[in-house]
Amino acid sequence: MTAAALRRAALGRRARLRWVHLLLGGALLMPYYLAANTLLVLLVQDPDRGAFIPSSVFWQFAVFALALAPAAVTALYPLVRPLEGAAARALCGVPEADLAAGPSRSWAARGRTAAWYTLHLLTGGIVSGMSLAVPPMAVVLIASPVTALPAGIEDLYRHGGTDFPWPALAPLAGLALLALVVGTSWAAGSLLARCAPVLLGPTAADRLAEAEERALQLALRNRLARELHDSVGHALSAVTLQAAAARRVLDADPAFARQALTSIEETAREAVGELDTVLGLLREDGTAPTAPAPTLTDVDGLLERTRAAGGTVDFAARGGLAEVPAVVSREAYRIVQEGLSNALRHAGRVPVRLRITVDDDDVEVTLENPLKPGPAPRRQGGGRGLLGIAERARLLRGDSSSGAHDGVWQLSVRLPLRGEAR
Structure with missing residues (x-):
């Protein structure tokens, strides 16, 4: 695949629409995430400090994983399939013939829809988080030759040793972070496009009906x-x-x-x-x-x-x-x-x-x-x-x-x- 083809695949219209689809998944995840975070705060108590406020990265990922469970349960509602199918058709570029037209009629269809909805919110949450957190950091690194670096990053460079030109590589690191966001979004969008016909497509009961x-x-x-x-x-x-x-x-x-x-x-x-x-x-x-x-x-x-x-x-x-x-x-x-x-x-x-x-x-x-x-x-x-x-x-x-x-x-x-x- 040529460089032009790679650029079209990663930054073309379809890739941008799939990125919007992933952001939509992240937005859908937020109510579940807030509910799971509130539940964790109420259930986990510190005898010395009172209510537990999850702030570490580990606990943030734990809340993220916990939020996917109620999302999967709500996706059992029959009308979720046509709604998600419409989004996959318009934003992921999945052919209409590969998707089921009506609501989920059987528990097998509801289970597939729940799996798709969970996958959509999982990948959407990851890409949305990266899209929000990484670009500001990448801009800081790219602009580091003409601006002062934040103290934390400056300390990180000092720990790496003074003989290696770490500050000179900061713009390349910023570009690499942006490429990581683009690549992750492209991979997640392609994964959803491949899974859509399997999880949102008609089941045997749908074909019989x-x-x-x-x-x-x-x-x-x-x-x-x-x-x-x-x-x-x-x-x-x-x-x-x-x-x-x-x-x-x-x-x-x-x-x-x-x-x-x-x-x-x-x-x-x-x-x-x-x-x-x-x-x-x-x-x-x-x-x-x-x-x-x-x-x-x-x-x-x-x-x-x-x-x-x-x-x-x-x-x-x-x-x-x-x-x-x-x-x-x-x-x-x-x-x-x-x-x-x-x-x-x-x-x-x-x-x-x-x-x-x-x-x-x-x-x-x-x-x-x-x-x-x-x-x-x-x-x-x-x-x-x-x-x-x-x-x-x-x-x-x-x-x-x-x-x-x-x-x-x-x-x-x-x-x-x-x-x-x-």
Whole structure:
């Protein structure tokens, strides 16, 4: 490393910020130091002289060490970690990705934070003390050739012998003391920067909580995608087919055209309501106006809109649709909606057979429609509808299957009535 690089490392902007960080640690240590000093004065008594006033260097270091114990205890407070992390990020130059974002959630994280806080105050106290005590002494030594030395230092030189030019070396000694402060500050700042990712970084529990949060966000995104695909996508498919049917028979059958236009209006209005419901999930305050989500009891209206688009639906239900639990009923309605939309989109105006069976344990939905003559339609992997149906079934601990058999496309879904949603 060149001299310029060493100078930048020791006196550059990052080194100066780390020195400020260490001074902050020394300032944080002062209340603990004063409390420990007061406690020592009260506890240690001299029978002859009364209260003990710690004045020697040994006792000053003893108070310093004693002050670190309560500092470590207060660092167990969960909010200490984000506060210290912010200081380490801004002043020590530690990357944000290496530090935990939130409060300490476990005792392991609190213990690491306490160790970091103690190390910060320890190194900060040493550097702060040196920064306060050493520079004045260094200035006196550097200026000694033109000013008189203090009596104590003059006596020290005399004890060293008169043959060696001790006074002439005083400026070099002053520069060495300043270099010692700079070097100690640089070493302490580098030590804290290296320890920050280990002591203030995320623990295994933090990483697990972050992964769970990401999974929840992904699940919410997938839910919104399914709702938008099944509700708005179905409405747009139905409106497209209804508009095409109305255009073809506008002159020959005005009554049917009016019926189709009416159905388009109703379908669009309901789609807007369902869109408001889906978008309401995005608002954190939950104040968005939402329409009630449709359930199996609303399947008749869905069939009417499908028939208005030119499709033929043969529907039969067995069991009480109104008795299906709300969460299962909503998901079953979306599955029926997506199945009908797929039939209209891929097979056209073909007869569709819909069966919904409700028993004591399950609700089963089956949709069948003949395939179009010609090349087999590329349905698997071509869209998100079947994947969304499978996800809905899986979330309710059910199952689904789909495929072509003897010229008929069949979709079968089973949803447990008492299965807990995942």
